[in-house]
Amino acid sequence: MSEHKALILDETRKYHLDTQNDGGFVPGVSEIWPSGAVLDEDDRVALVEAALTMRIAAGHSSRKFESAFARKLKRRKAHLTNSGSSANLLAMGAFTSHLLEDRRLVPGDEVITVAAGFPTTVNPILQNGLIPVFVDVELGTYNTTAKRVEEAIGPRTRAIMIAHALGNPFEATEIAQLAEDHGLFFIEDNCDGVGSTYDGKLTGTFGDITTVSFYPAHHLTMGEGGCVLTANLALARIVESLRDWGRDCWCEPGESNKCLKRFDYQMGTLPEGYDHKYIFSHVGYNLKATDLQAALGLSQLAKLDSFVDARKRNWRRLREGLDGLPHLMLPEATPRSDPSWFGFALTVDPDAPFSRAELVEYLEDRKIGTRRLFAGNLTRHPAYINQPHRVVGDLVNSDIITMQTFWIGVYPGLTDEMIDYVVSTIQEFVGART
Template sequence: MSRDAIQEAVHAHFVNRTETPAFIPGETPIPPSGKVIGEAETQAMVAAALDGWLTTGRFNTEFETRLASFVGTRRALTVNSGSSANLVAVSSLFSPQLGAAALRPGDEVITVAAGFPTTVNPILQNGGVPVFIDIQPHTYNIDPAHLDGALSDRTRAVVIAHTLGNPFDLSAITAFCARQNLWLIEDCCDALGARYRIPDTHDVWWPRTPDAADPSLWCRAGDDARERHVGCFGHLATLSFYPAHHITMGEGGAVLVSDPQLAKIAESIRDWGRDCWCAPGCDNTCKKRFGWQLGDLPQGYDHKYTYSNLGYNLKITDMQAACGLAQLNRLEGFVSTRRANFDYLTQRLADCTGLLDLPQPTLHAQPSWFGFPVTLRAEAGLNRVDMLQWLDQHKIGTRLLFAGNLVRQPYFDGRAFRVASTLTQTDRVMNDTFWIGLWPGLTAPMLDYATEQLRTFLGAGW
């Protein structure tokens, strides 16, 4: 069968598909998250399969280029998950190739406990010490008021996520990192497409990689850099392409980076830790494959098998990249539907604020919402488990804000960490917060029904 005939067969499969069944309230599930894929993604994956290349190849090169250009970083490096992206980003800061600027075991990293475990785990996996501070209500993001109190003489970095697609206070965080000369990693796994504008009243700080002579990690930037996508503000940033996320390739993620030295380190850690940067299937990109002498290896030892970092193999296949490429074409549409659904849910629940805390976008931010978080107020006198069960009985999917309070998770027992503020809001999230879906696969009748059931349980009437 020719390539054309196969692609025609794929087309016929989609043309002949029956329409999505009508939504039946109380019977049709309303998942909190999901993927929207169709013929374009399948055609792209089939094309990649027919290439027979399998590992990262032409689709991956195009995906990395287009993703970096969308976000506004110099490089995007694909990896096999958002967790792997965080592992690569944090491990890069521990690379001895950064010289005096590298983190060392025992160094402290400021973060939050209300979030996803694999934002924080790579700090522990590298021997660093996470230092937890509280979050703000409503935005569910780090509370910058606690930053100064978290400092010690071992503080070296800040690693935090833009919670559920709502950017954290980038003016405060970048200014703090610039002032204290700290590395910043933005976990954008839930926030692809979100933007932030540094207000005119604030200085704009742009990350810079240090060298031994100039240990400054940040420089003042011009006004033209004020508004950017999240992912451009830190030294490194990360994305996830798991099906719940803004775009998907099944499993997948990416590290975003603009500094050439950091990019080289991150690529090396993704690709076994090797010093060589040849793409799969290529040889001698450096033009001196047998001309290097590194470590205690003999002169001329094959560069392909020379390792300068403690690495992994976290690459994706070209089929995944092909799916991601097709999804990139839809990204702007996905983000605006998520925003519109957020506004719709806010409007439907606007008069419940006595019983429920509704989410608020961070000042100066245009979020790219991942979910719609709400927190039960004490005035409601209701139990979250009862509420989640009620929604579950009505086929309305819910999720918690991931780990709630990480330090209370079983695996944190016996770990080296520090808590540098009260975690009052974090505990409140652990006890009373949950989120419902707003992903592009949900329709207005679904959102109506979800809010109707929420209101019924709250006793807010309709």
């Protein structure tokens, strides 16, 4: 490292420390966010160091992150994207590739998913001309069950795409077995659950493809960003092509003729020897991330285990503090799971002497941030009312979630003092109304 660069990075570290003017937590005044990024001086230095290289597109840091993240999540390949939403779009799109021949998904095929979730798990189904089949979830775990999924399998069902709700694993072993038994593709949306386990295995290792988000609310952040991971090299190659404009070439930008066959290909009706860097085998996108994002991701990845521990610790502190409080359903881990929690869900009993809205207003007035359990019942939103879909069974619990459920934070930026204030505030509210 040059002396000048070392000086810049040293000053960057000092600058970060100088800007940390933490006056301490003041109950009712200091904001308690439900989610957020936890960034330290190493993260700031990583960004500045990446900027100094002036490698502004995807490059060395991106490849290094993909390799490290794939090892961490026990998958063979990882492809960095510009968002978790894009990761889901690529994951679903991969199964429509002509390279899968007779197994490829075609418009009108059905994909089983849940009604109570986030739109980006469902949107790629519709965006690829496929039909979402909605099933209900369980209150408490906020996940669906293998039984519900099995009941939804019909003659046009070709795939399953489900997210681990708030980091709480669904019955991944059982659903993976259903997919295998029925010849279905299985996509795990692991955007909320990095570090969670089910049956002792990491979530994201059960499906054919898994996706992750690096939005600031999630376990790791790049500001924006996402990732598609798989153990299947053929699927990984399809994802890479779709992500990178749909091109057939696998050379990195800036590389030329790494395969030593750049001018030896004949594909489609192109002339013999057409430059492979400009042959396109898929109708793709440009959904790559940048090296600046990847540099931040590498710095964040070093802290993943401590982030996961903090999320679990904060969730337990909330769970123990609120245990036994009347009129509130507290969250439960799915049996045989160890969640890396994204949030702490609370469902107000419909017969309670107070409403969800009143409790949320009370918390928000005291600077305690809340969020709905994402979209609630997606089938009730204007975006989906006139979209083709199928519903199996009733969606009673999804409707209850729409009306009665919200969640509060457990992210690593929260302190014990903050968690205890949240607990005492909820106790105070409920106690005054019962």
